[in-house]
Amino acid sequence: MDLIDSDSESKPQSQSELPPRTISDDEVDRLLRLSLLLRGRRSTEEMLKRLPQVQSVEELAAANALDSEAAIATLIQLYPAAETTTPQKYFEMYDQLVRWAHQSLDLYKSELKIVLYPLFVHCYLDLLEHNHIDEAKKFFGIHRGLFEAQAFHMARLEMLSTPQQVLDSEVGTLFRRNKYTMRLSAYSFDLLIAFLHETRSMLLIGLINHYINISVFFGSPLQPIEAEAAAGVVDDPSNRLPLRVTGAGGVLGSSLGPATGSGPSVMVSAINERKVLWGTLPDIHEVELLVDDAAFPVRRRGPPTTAAPIIPMQAPAAGEVPNSSFTIPGTAVSHRAPQDEEGRPLRPDRERIPLPRVKDSDLHARIHTLRETRQRVALGGTGALPTTAFYTMLNANREVNCINFSEDTELMAAGFSDSHVQVWNLRGDKFLPLKSGADLDAVPDVSSITIDDLVDRSPAAMLAASETRSLMGHSGAVYSTDFSTDNRLLLSASQDSTVRLWSLETMSNLVVYRGHLSPVWSVSFASVGHYFASASHDRTARLWSCEEIYPLRIFAGHESDVDVVKFHPNCNYVATGSSDRTVRLWDVQSGECVRLFTGHTGAVMSLAISPDGKYIASSGVDKTVILWDLGSGRRVSTFSGHANVVYSLDFSIEGSLLASGSADSTVRIWDVKAAVSSAASSSNATARRPPNAKAAITSPELLTTYNTKSTPVSCLRFSHRNLLFGAGVFQA
Template identity: 40%
Template sequence: MDEDQILGFVTAYLRKKGFSQTEHAFQEELQQNKITSSANSIVEPDIAKHILSFSELESGPARFHDGYSRLRSWAYSSLDLYKHELLRVLYPVFIHCFMDLVAKGHIQEARNFFNSFREDHEMMHLRDLQKLEGVLSPSHLEEMEFAHSLRQSKFNIKICGYSYELLLQHLHSTQSTTILGIINEHINFQVTPGQPSSISDDPEAVTLTGSSQDAANQINQKEIHWGLLEDSLEERLEKAGALLSDTEKGEGEAKEGENDESKKRSIEGAKQGTSIKKVKKDKGGSTTGKSAKPEAHTVAAAPRVKPELSMPIIPTEVEQSILEDLRNRVQLSSVALPSVSFYTFLNTHNGLSCSSISHDGSLVAGGFSDSSLKVWDMAKLGQQPSGSLLQGENETSQNEQILGQSGGRRQYTLFQGHSGPVYAASFSPVGDFILSSSADSTSMSAYSEPPKYCMDHAVRLWNTNLNANLVCYKGHNYPVWDVQFSPVGHYFASASHDRTARIWSMDRIQPLRIMAGHLSDVDCVQWHANCNYIATGSSDKTVRLWDVQSGECVRIFIGHRSMILSLAMSPDGRYMASGDEDGTIMMWDLSSGCCVTPLVGHTSCVWTLAFSCEGTLLASGSADCTVKLWDVTSSTKLPRTEEKSGNTNRLRSLKTLPTKSTPVSSLRFSRRNLLFAAGALSKNG
């Protein structure tokens, strides 16, 4: 029974019963329903077609290009007061638009979008763009750790309330739902009250830490003990020096009493007594002699803390040697700069990967791309009849003949055992051991999976007296970029491409602690002076401070615009210096977690940093073939607000020492405050 038959039966029933008015109303309503149904049959296909076309347009690749282009044009045309804050939003939106296009399979559109706008971000994010440039398919997004970390983390952007309201108003007025969705998912705004900040391109304004800004602030509020170890050799020497000063003071008072008695006898005797008194006073108060002591505001004034690790026992003869060096230490300052001894590697053919200098400057090590580690004993080289420079991989026959006259063909000790380039080397404080880190050359081309063969992502321990490899420490799954002995020896730390740093002891083949938290490679590592903390620098443009005992991150330092390549701790343990790929050095206060001041002067990568023994000077070595000396005492007194207002008078280096054509790869202040440097002569030289 169809619908028409049912309607016919209803009409017949109403007519039979005499419901004429009801029948009339029923017929009118039935006729109206037919008209409405006919209209709907015409409109519904058009509406469906319109909705379908809108869905196709909204999900198409053009919406990313158009949305970002509108946002970019609006930001660049904004008022200068708000422009630099609004421009901070462009980079996170740009990379996520690109990755979303790739994830949806629009590869060609993604490449066109990337090439159209990459120039806007090359100045500050060139290395990140170079990594993303290799993304050619959705599978690359899953395999590349950098892309994975970007999609899993949020950018923290500092912006004032006015700029934030302007941004939201623009997105809603232009109906940029695509861009609004990206911002909502991948950006965490830190809205600050008041006017926009006065610094354009503030490096702290856009950061990627893997945690929210509140979490980072909470980490930086943790208590740390940045002082020096109790009962250290320096403290013993200071106490001995204080006792010696008291003794000399008593002798001086006795002499003064004798001189007073001689005054009564004759005037000449009084003058002579005064003369003797002045000589004694000058000898006791001299600060430039061999027994110069640290200034009160540097190492001596640092608080003392207890060690969290078991400290190794120092042999008596070694302790006496160190104390002798400390007694003969020269006091350095802005008016008393150090002497510099530079070791140049020749004929390396760009094969030198790293260099290291022992604490007394007597041993120099070089790690090479052919997986070899070479150590030169400078004391033996000084005894040669012809003082030659360090030779790299290929020695000339002339040098072999010269060395042959004294009974040896090599001027270095060769350590072989790695199967990949040697990326870092570190001498123990005494110099009897050396650590080296490497990577397997056969697995360098693919990092998507841990290598299954020829695993040499290891750290090796060598004995410089036996000239032999003692232990191979394996634990990292990827290349180990850096390794550093602790200030007391026995313990060491390693940094790897696997985004972790690890703490080891010489007597164990397994790591004691694993520090995980960086979003990219951990490129460098440095121990704190009291051995209770280590600092790590990463390609994610952050520096982190870790507690050795708990393995927790206790500080996150944000401010660099490129990957961190070098770290150095001040001798008193309060300050830390970090150098990046752009040539910027930043001085940090460990207690507050804030940047004290940036040191700007290098034009290329800062590969190495070193503090003088009393902490008054900082030396930096760069790929721009210069060594720079900085006045730390004046730099640390400069408030960050002064630096932001443009006062950079105190940020200039004290002295620049250029080399002929040798990038500086290693620096070391000896215990006597002599500065050693090393590097390989480039082809341009």
């Protein structure tokens, strides 16, 4: 409830329409008590009535003929204008409030201290808006130590230095255009009102009335964790998504309550009710060209020497759903399309988005992948736990920002703060240099030249070849890399706001993609190549084609940095994780957000999508891993156990296990099947925990933990045979 409801039916006139009026302290006392009476706060009104020289409420009403809160609101809103407000008053009144809250009884202290943060912010913003820049900085410096839990957006506030920046900034808009909501018990509310009256803190009353919404309940005062969890929801009267600043979170952005649990936002529910075709496509290569596996010789590099025979596709029988299932030749694996309750397939048509023509090299790589997959180790359930191989980078005197493995785990790339990318061949093969221009002039027919013709295989070149190569071109730190599925291309994202495409055959830069306005944090190739997505500090994710230098789609909606981006296996959706603590799923075709997952209490740093496309896992600063169902839009389970930021996630090939790597120098393996089964039997079990409450125990889905030697885990990748590869930088 507002202290003074400015949205009453009797709208007060604007200040410019009212004649100037000076309000005495006695009138303020009377107005406050009448407001309390109208609000039902009889106990507080009686307490104030016992003060000397105080009239009864009835006498006050008769004397002033004020019978509505609108009239009271009008007069109280005039108070700041009637009295000269100096910067010193902000210091005095807020200092009094801080001392009073910290000296209160422990029973009520947790609730009363929640009031301090929003009032601190608005006092600071008021000083800036009135151009008291030096005083605002001094005020900020004195009290910033009280709010270490809000370090993320405290840093944003500190960067403001002009009235215009308050109007234009994200954090200024967040607090000034919305109301900060908190819950107080009835007695704590009475204590707060009494204090504000006794200290004549009309400045603070005005801020509370205008920017804070206090919900009063009858019962025992909230405990510290409950008080923090109950504070921070910001009511947004516009049509955009409500915002939230939590008492314990410390991250700006959209947080509409967990996707499961009581009272999710209507807007979130509307988004998550949209249909998502999460099923994977009938494999692009086998559907386009069903190839006899035995007739196609496998080679690790280069195109096949002979054309592959094409098996014509049979037309579906009458009443059969096209592409509802198919069998990969040479295997016993049948891929059946998932269906909804009405029997309609939850798999997008192959024509829904333009896909590149299937090349012989793509077909060859896919067949090699299928052969590798058939030899995978069964994991989860009665199966074995994964065998792991961990790469530790030693003596990394240049800061390593990211590490990534190729899909077949044959290559590894790392991005460095000095702007270069390093690529390693983990199989031990050497990267051969290219021939000189003079040698290429000797080629008789340039039109028939292949990559093998460009490679220098002379004895001297073979001797000088190395298992690692450096790629130079960025002008800022490199934050993310990603390999194409055929290992021929590499993407890199940088602080210089660009994404670069590199050829791993010629070790050269092919394209520079410009469009983001700020550093680019993450890039992700689509499973078919051709398309990729990027995520940036400018709060957008973008869809690109390798053949175009301008983005095809701009996904806008996050309220803070988009930290990570991931393509869905069917290439029709892009998932993003943000510092606003949400995960979103975007439709590539329409550009719309079709899923919005809320529940994290910190920035989302990593995403992984299950091979069947049904589940997405997210992790980040809050040290938890959350498993979401893309079909229903609900949370499946929360995995707790890590002691630090979780940087990396990956599903096993069949999707039964999930691996997570953390800054706590551990790799943890989680049982996805058990989590799904548990959620099916008790769909609300996970939701009962308050969204901001920290888990105290390790989740039962944890199967095992692998410890590294003082090496935070930066990257994890399951190979096609279900071997788990990891990498990190040793911390001395």
